[in-house]
Amino acid sequence: MKKQVSLTKEFVKGIWEINPTFKQLLGFCPTLAVTVSAMNGIAMALATTFVLIFSSLIISLIRKLIPGQVRIATYIVIIATFVTIVDLVMKAKFPELSKSLGPFIPLIVVNCVILGRAEAFASKNNPLRSFLDALGNGLGILLVLTVLGGIREILGSRMIFGAPILPDSFEPWIIMILPAGAFLTLGLLLGFSNTLTERKKRLERESLLNKYRPAKAVTEVKEGGAA
Amino acid sequence: MNLFIIFISAAIVNNFVLAYFLGICPFVGVSNKTSSAVSMGMATTFVMVVTAIVSYLIFAFVLVPFKLEFLQIPSFILVIASLVQFVEMVIKKVSQPLYRALGIFLPLITTNCAILGLALFISMREYNLMESVVFGFGAGVGFTLALTLMAGIREELELADVPKGFQGAPITLIVAGILAMAFMGFAGII
Amino acid sequence: MKTVIQMLVVLTAIGLISGGLLFQISSWADPMIAVNKQKATEEAIYIVQPEGKSYEKVSADGFEGYKVFGGNKDLIGYAFVYEGNGFQGKIRIMIGIQPDLSKISFIEILEQSETPGLGTKVTEEPFKNKFKGLNSKANIGWVKEGASPKDNEIIAITGATISSKAVVAIIDSGLKKLRTLKEGGKL
Numbered sequence: 001m002k003k004q005v006s007l008t009k010e011f012v013k014g015i016w017e018i019n020p021t022f023k024q025l026l027g028f029c030p031t032l033a034v035t036v037s038a039m040n041g042i043a044m045a046l047a048t049t050f051v052l053i054f055s056s057l058i059i060s061l062i063r064k065l066i067p068g069q070v071r072i073a074t075y076i077v078i079i080a081t082f083v084t085i086v087d088l089v090m091k092a093k094f095p096e097l098s099k100s101l102g103p104f105i106p107l108i109v110v111n112c113v114i115l116g117r118a119e120a121f122a123s124k125n126n127p128l129r130s131f132l133d134a135l136g137n138g139l140g141i142l143l144v145l146t147v148l149g150g151i152r153e154i155l156g157s158r159m160i161f162g163a164p165i166l167p168d169s170f171e172p173w174i175i176m177i178l179p180a181g182a183f184l185t186l187g188l189l190l191g192f193s194n195t196l197t198e199r200k201k202r203l204e205r206e207s208l209l210n211k212y213r214p215a216k217a218v219t220e221v222k223e224g225g226a227a
Numbered sequence: 228m229n230l231f232i233i234f235i236s237a238a239i240v241n242n243f244v245l246a247y248f249l250g251i252c253p254f255v256g257v258s259n260k261t262s263s264a265v266s267m268g269m270a271t272t273f274v275m276v277v278t279a280i281v282s283y284l285i286f287a288f289v290l291v292p293f294k295l296e297f298l299q300i301p302s303f304i305l306v307i308a309s310l311v312q313f314v315e316m317v318i319k320k321v322s323q324p325l326y327r328a329l330g331i332f333l334p335l336i337t338t339n340c341a342i343l344g345l346a347l348f349i350s351m352r353e354y355n356l357m358e359s360v361v362f363g364f365g366a367g368v369g370f371t372l373a374l375t376l377m378a379g380i381r382e383e384l385e386l387a388d389v390p391k392g393f394q395g396a397p398i399t400l401i402v403a404g405i406l407a408m409a410f411m412g413f414a415g416i417i
Numbered sequence: 418m419k420t421v422i423q424m425l426v427v428l429t430a431i432g433l434i435s436g437g438l439l440f441q442i443s444s445w446a447d448p449m450i451a452v453n454k455q456k457a458t459e460e461a462i463y464i465v466q467p468e469g470k471s472y473e474k475v476s477a478d479g480f481e482g483y484k485v486f487g488g489n490k491d492l493i494g495y496a497f498v499y500e501g502n503g504f505q506g507k508i509r510i511m512i513g514i515q516p517d518l519s520k521i522s523f524i525e526i527l528e529q530s531e532t533p534g535l536g537t538k539v540t541e542e543p544f545k546n547k548f549k550g551l552n553s554k555a556n557i558g559w560v561k562e563g564a565s566p567k568d569n570e571i572i573a574i575t576g577a578t579i580s581s582k583a584v585v586a587i588i589d590s591g592l593k594k595l596r597t598l599k600e601g602g603k604l
Contacts, residue, residue, distance in 0.1 A: 178411065184404035297440065
């Protein structure tokens with residue numbers, strides 16, 4: 001059904017066009033919880049992307065074998081397996097990081113983004129496309145978590161990636177690294193991103209309108225068609 | 228006394244939604260009407276208490292004795308999924324009015340990370356059976372509380388002139404941030 | 418009928434494959450996780466007993482402690498972990514103390530969930546240093562900033578009084594437990 005879509009498009013769309021956090025409004029729990037610093041955000045995004053890529057790949061490979069009635073259960077088992085792998089590897093190799101991400105690694109299982117991509121994309125597309133789609137969505141998550149973590153870290157503890165960047169005279173906004181700060185920052189970012197999208201849409205419509213201004217009748221037809 | 232502290236901690240001080248960010252998806256999705264928020268909260272509380280019992284039993288009597296702790300995540304999530312199905316069936320048989328009130332919310336609960344979070348916290352903090360039940364109930368009450376408060380505020384927001392880009396999820400998150408600040412006032416009472 | 422069989426086969430196969438895979442990975446990861454944990458404990462022991470060169474685990478009545486030895490195998494003190502409630506959650510502290518329990522050597526906060534920027538100041542050096550050499554023959558206590566502390570008291574952090582109090586209370590009850598164990602000859 002999506003055969004006409006190019007492979008590049010399949011990959012790029014996840015980063016912004018259907019960004020999991022900003023556009024699909026999915027996976028808020030990890031987004032909010034772990035982003036006290038940019039590093040934490042990146043680690044969480046990488047862990048999520050790993051799970052997303054491998055579960056999409058596997059699900060896409062065996063999509064024709066899975067009976068429809070038990071597909072969700074199958075997806076959940078596959079996702080849970082990869083999450084456990086990430087959890088164990090992190091505990092073994094990166095104990096510090098695993099400590100600061102705490103119980104949120106296991107919760108990747110119920111991150112709706114992964115199940116969402118499995119159900120909406122991987123179960124209907126070939127492995128290559130599913131891989132690109134997962135990679136794109138993963139990068140989208142990475143983008144949001146890094147920006148969110150960065151903002152909260154800079155304002156909340158004067159640092160970025162653990163290195164101080166704001167002068168000591170700047171009193172850190174402790175609220176930013178508290179739960180409340182997470183809600184406020186994401187709410188504002190989401191609001192601004194929506195406003196920008198609205199603005200872009202309006203400008204596009206206006207430029208289209210201007211283009212056809214001389215012939216008024218055509219404009220109306222065009223506008224009706226676009227809406 | 229210890230049980231009381233666990234309850235207060237789960238319900239108010241370390242509220243699942245406002246302090247641990249668990250269960251945000253239904254929080255943003257269902258919190259636009261008070262009546263459905265209360266129903267959703269009740270359904271979740273019910274599933275949470277049952278999950279607390281079952282996941283405690285599985286962890287303590289199956290996973291730990293057989294050294295299968297690494298199967299924790301898959302087994303918990305499967306238990307939750309089948310539990311929700313089972314609860315739905317039972318409610319349908321036992322009480323039609325209750326089913327009509329909670330029915331449509333039950334499938335949503337499977338993907339509510341608060342439930343899995345609850346199961347994981349129970350095994351991580353090594354609660355006993357009684358503590359697990361109280362913890363599950365407290366978490367459910369806290370979830371209902373946050374959801375209902377939010378719904379009340381959002382009903383009022385309908386009448387407010389929110390900028391276009393901020394309508395829906397963004398303003399909900401900002402209000403949640405303010406609620407979280409208010410809940411910080413409870414810190415220190417345990 | 419065919420779908421039912423297919424359902425069962427697929428689910429069983431997936432369950433077996435994922436179980437087997439996880440078993441492999443966990444048997445690879447478990448020893449490393451154990452090593453990490455031990456390394457963390459070891460580091461904390463040598464932080465609270467800087468002169469320590471080796472240690473030996475002692476446990477009695479569900480109490481986890483370590484005898485710490487110096488360069489020539491002489492007992493230079495104890496290190497033990499104790500926990501209690503802080504402002505928002507559990508605080509776990511590693512406490513180092515002289516062999517006769519008369520003075521605290523140093524402390525290290527292992528786990529805490531205090532308010533970032535305020536309560537978390539108890540994990541920072543200036544606060545921990547206040548415990549260095551604190552007289553622990555009897556109870557230890559705290560005073561507010563501005564008051565002059567006795568040699569068994571520390572000054573609480575302004576803005577984090579509850580966290581400071583909690584740390585003092587946890588150490589104090591840990592010491593009490595240690596004293597009864599020592600008097601009972603269980604160490």
